[in-house]
Amino acid sequence: xxxxxxxxxxxxxxxxxxxxxxxxxxxxxxxxxxxxxxxxxxxxxxxxxxxxxxxxxxxxxxxxxxxxxxxxxxxxxxxxxxxxxxxxxxxxxxxxxxxxxxxxxxxxxxxxxxxxxxxxxxxxxxxxxxxxxxxxxxxxxxxxxxxxxxxxxxxxxxxxxxxxxxxxxxxxxxxxxxxxxxxxxxxxxxxxxxxxxxxxxxxx
Amino acid sequence: xxxxxxxxxxxxxxxxxxxxxxxxxxxxxxxxxxxxxxxxxxxxxxxxxxxxxxxxxxxxxxxxxxxxxxxxxxxxxxxxxxxxxxxxxxxxxxxxxxxxxxxxxxxxxxxxxxxxxxxxxxxxxxxxxxxxxxxxxxxxxxxxxxxxxxxxxxxxxxxxxxxxxxxxxxxxxxxxxxxxxxxxxxxxxxxxxxxxxxxxxxxx
DNA sequence: GCAGGGTGTTGCACCAAGTGCAAGTAATCG
DNA sequence: CGATTACTTGCACTTGGTGCAACACCCTGC
Numbered sequence: 001x002x003x004x005x006x007x008x009x010x011x012x013x014x015x016x017x018x019x020x021x022x023x024x025x026x027x028x029x030x031x032x033x034x035x036x037x038x039x040x041x042x043x044x045x046x047x048x049x050x051x052x053x054x055x056x057x058x059x060x061x062x063x064x065x066x067x068x069x070x071x072x073x074x075x076x077x078x079x080x081x082x083x084x085x086x087x088x089x090x091x092x093x094x095x096x097x098x099x100x101x102x103x104x105x106x107x108x109x110x111x112x113x114x115x116x117x118x119x120x121x122x123x124x125x126x127x128x129x130x131x132x133x134x135x136x137x138x139x140x141x142x143x144x145x146x147x148x149x150x151x152x153x154x155x156x157x158x159x160x161x162x163x164x165x166x167x168x169x170x171x172x173x174x175x176x177x178x179x180x181x182x183x184x185x186x187x188x189x190x191x192x193x194x195x196x197x198x199x200x201x202x203x204x
Numbered sequence: 205x206x207x208x209x210x211x212x213x214x215x216x217x218x219x220x221x222x223x224x225x226x227x228x229x230x231x232x233x234x235x236x237x238x239x240x241x242x243x244x245x246x247x248x249x250x251x252x253x254x255x256x257x258x259x260x261x262x263x264x265x266x267x268x269x270x271x272x273x274x275x276x277x278x279x280x281x282x283x284x285x286x287x288x289x290x291x292x293x294x295x296x297x298x299x300x301x302x303x304x305x306x307x308x309x310x311x312x313x314x315x316x317x318x319x320x321x322x323x324x325x326x327x328x329x330x331x332x333x334x335x336x337x338x339x340x341x342x343x344x345x346x347x348x349x350x351x352x353x354x355x356x357x358x359x360x361x362x363x364x365x366x367x368x369x370x371x372x373x374x375x376x377x378x379x380x381x382x383x384x385x386x387x388x389x390x391x392x393x394x395x396x397x398x399x400x401x402x403x404x405x406x407x408x
Numbered sequence: 409g410c411a412g413g414g415t416g417t418t419g420c421a422c423c424a425a426g427t428g429c430a431a432g433t434a435a436t437c438g
Numbered sequence: 439c440g441a442t443t444a445c446t447t448g449c450a451c452t453t454g455g456t457g458c459a460a461c462a463c464c465c466t467g468c
Contacts, residue, residue: 163405198370
C-alpha cells in the first residue's frame with residue numbers, strides 16, 4: 001500500500017524514481033531535438049531517437065504519446081497555466097486585455113529563446129507538427145471559454161454562443177502569427193509587439 | 205502523342221475514362237461517408253471502404269491521398285475559388301468586407317446542407333480530420349495574403365508583416381466557429397449570421 | 409539478508425496509414 | 439488489328455502507435 005508516496009514534502013528528493021524519470025525525459029527531449037535540427041522532423045524516426053537516447057522504442061512511447069509530443073511539450077499543462085493566469089486577471093479587464101496579459105505568461109523565464117526559435121522553425125516544415133499544435137489550441141479554446149464568457153456577460157445557457165470562442169480563436173491565431181513572424185525575423189523582433197500589431201490589424 | 209486529350213471541348217463525353225473516374229470517385233465518397241456516419245471516422249478503416257466500394261485498397265489511395273481527403277474534398281481547389289472571388293471584389297472594399305463576401309461563396313448551391321451537417325459532425329469527433337482541416341486553412345492563408353496585403357496598402361517587402369495573415373487567420377477562425385455553432389444548432393441557425401456575430405465579437 | 413509487491417523496461421506481435429514497384433488488364437489511337 | 443497509354447491490383451515495405459506479458463529493479467517488511 002503506502003498509497004501515494006508520502007515523502008512528497010521534501011522538494012529536493014521527490015522520489016528517486018521521479019528524478020530518474022525526469023532525467024530520462026529530459027535526455028530523450030534533448031536527443032530528439034538535436035536529431036530534428038540535424039535532419040528535420042519528418043526524416044527522423046522514433047527508432048532513431050530511441051537508439052540515440054539509449055532506450056527501446058517501446059519505452060519512448062512510455063514517455064511520450066507521440067513523436068510530436070517531444071517538440072510540443074505538455075501543452076495541456078501549459079494551457080491550464082494560461083487559464084489560471086487568465087482567471088487571475090481583474091474582472092474589469094476586457095476579454096482582449098485579459099487574454100493578452102494571460103498569454104504573456106507563455107514568454108516566461110523558463111522558455112529559452114534559442115530552442116524556442118528552433119522549435120518555431122520545425123513547425124514551419126513539419127505539417128503534422130503544425131496540425132497537432134492547432135489541435136491543442138482547440139483544447140485551449142474550451143479551457144478559456146468559461147472565463148471569456150464571464151467577461152462578456154454571457155450566461156452559459158444551452159445556446160452555443162459563438163462570441164467567446166471567436167475571440168479566443170482570434171487571439172490564438174494572432175499568437176501563432178506573431179510567433180511565425182518572430183521566427184521569420186530570426187528572433188530579433190519583439191513577440192509582444194508583433195502580437196499587438198496582429199491584434200490591432202484584426203480589430204482596426 | 206495526343207498530349208492532353210484534345211476532345212476536352214465536348215462536355216458530355218470528356219473521355220469515357222474521365223467519366224468512369226468521376227463515377228468511381230463519387231461512389232467511393234458515398235460509400236465512405238455512409239460508413240463514417242455508421243461507425244465513426246476513426247473506427248472505419250481504408251480496407252473497409254475499399255471493400256465496400258468494390259475496389260482494392262491500393263486503388264483507394266489512387267483516388268484519395270488520405271482517408272481524410274474523402275471527407276474534406278478538394279480544399280485546394282476550393283481555396284483557389286475563394287481566392288478568385290476575393291480578388292474579384294472591388295478594391296474599395298475593406299479586407300474584412302471582401303473576405304466576408306468571398307467566404308460566402310462556400311455556401312453555394314453545390315453544397316448540400318444535410319451532408320454538410322454530417323461532415324461537420326465528423327469533424328467534432330475525429331481529431332485527425334480537424335487537424336488536417338486546420339492545416340488546409342494555413343494554405344488558404346498564403347493563398348489570400350497577396351490580395352489582403354493589397355487592400356491594406358502593404359508593399360510586399362522583405363519584412364514579414366503579420367497584419368494581413370492575422371486578419372485572414374481571424375476570419376477563418378470565425379468561419380470555423382460559425383460552422384461549429386451551426387452544427388451545434390442542428391442546422392437551424394443561419395451560418396452567415398453566426399459568422400457575422402463572431403466577427404462582431406472579435407472586432408468589438 | 410531475504411521474500412514480496414509495485415514500478416519501469418523491454419521484446420513481441422499486431423494494426424492501420426501510406427508508398428513504390430512491377431505485372432496484368434482494359435481502353436484509346438493510328 | 440496492333441501499339442501505346444492509362445488504370446488496377448497485389449506485394450512488399452516503412453512508420454507511427456498499442457496491448458500484452460515477461461523480466462529486472464528497488465523499496466519495504468520480516
